[in-house]
Amino acid sequence: MMTPDTPLEYLIMVVAFVVAIGILVAVHEFGHFWVARRLGIRVLRYSIGFGKPLWLRKSKKDGVEYVIAAIPLGGYVRLLDEREGNVAPEQVSQAFNRQPVWKRIAVLLAGPAFNLIFAVFLYWVLFTAGVPALKPYVGEVKAQTIAARSGLRAQDEIVSVAGDPVNTLEDVTLGILADLVDDGAITMRVRGADGAERTVRLDAGERSRELTEPEALFPGLGFEMGAPPLPAVVGEVVADSPAHRAGLVRGDRIVSLDGERVRDFEHLVSLVEPKPNQTVTLAVERKGQTRELPITIGEQTDEGRRVGKIGVAPDTQQIFTLQRHGLLPAFGAAAEKTWDMSIFTLQIVGRIITGDVSLKAISGPISIAETTGFAARQGWRVFLSVLALISISLGILNLLPIPILDGGQVVYQLVELVKGSPVSERALIVGQQIGIAMLLLMMTLAFYNDIARHLN
16 A cells, blocks of 8 residues: 555655656646747746746746745646737737737647656656566465466466566556456466466456556456565675675575574575574575575664574565667667556546446545655655656647637637637637546545555
């Protein structure tokens, strides 16, 4: 669960949410702002947030008001427009409503476009720096479930979903969701612990819509994503630790402790923890040769009890993959990732409309705040990844043909292009009322889902 437990975690959640929404809104509105100015349209105000201004600065050069407002759930760019007030004769040519249709559409599309471009930038940073990701291994498979009946087994590595290769846990999750809502069944290629590959088919039948609800997918299918036991191979030695002083190095395989064979790294931990300050003998395999190393186990306090530690970490290459590219290849990977996530978002929105995906999948500000807060606690890589996902969602959702959104405004411009005259004022008012009603309905549903998840 991502719900915070302590006052500090709640504070991190609030700060992370405000920062994330502020950045994404600033990027979106800057798209409108930048393109409008490049096309000769006068900008009156660039605001991050709604309501009472907390900070306002008016440019002496062009008169633009830059505002940070009290309610950090959106923002806007106010353009010069004759429909919203009197315009001086010398400025009429700079009014939004006097521009050719293509210029107006360009300004409207710029906001969502900048959100998608920003996502590409974030993924580029991540792929350049390197993103460790869990390999897609199956954990526990519960008896008498969809997964068990399909023949899925613990420690299976998922190789492909619906014919598409997968390399990470995220790839598997998105692939399973997409395949599930397509026809209610999931086809996967897996590699067993013995190295042999086989095909499994998980048929959810009439439960497919139910499984699209938050946190219902893997429990509903009857399996968990996990990892095979890590071998007792040293991946890292802590400086000036008992292991370092005993001469352990990266790549050593710990075979036994005081004659007791070590099965895996978790077993090693269970043997070391009860022996703080004791001297033991480790049998270590290094470059094909076995040697014995005496080691005095250190001591740490863990939740009020004394436990033994020797200062080694496991080699996680078996369960983690590092997604890293050079500067130019990272750009291509980032663009591809943004494209794939955009298409996936559109598919999910379409499936919600057709009823194939549960309405409970719609998340509101509470869920977004919890997600950003959790991501911030996990480190900058996770936070940037979540920021990219939200930026894509913001860009795609703003393209929907709802009158009050950018996509709805583009529809108005296209209608004008076809009929040769602007849409009537009454039609604009009615459309705005419909758009506000639709947004209120969606926000109410999102808040209801957030609250229901906590009550459940």
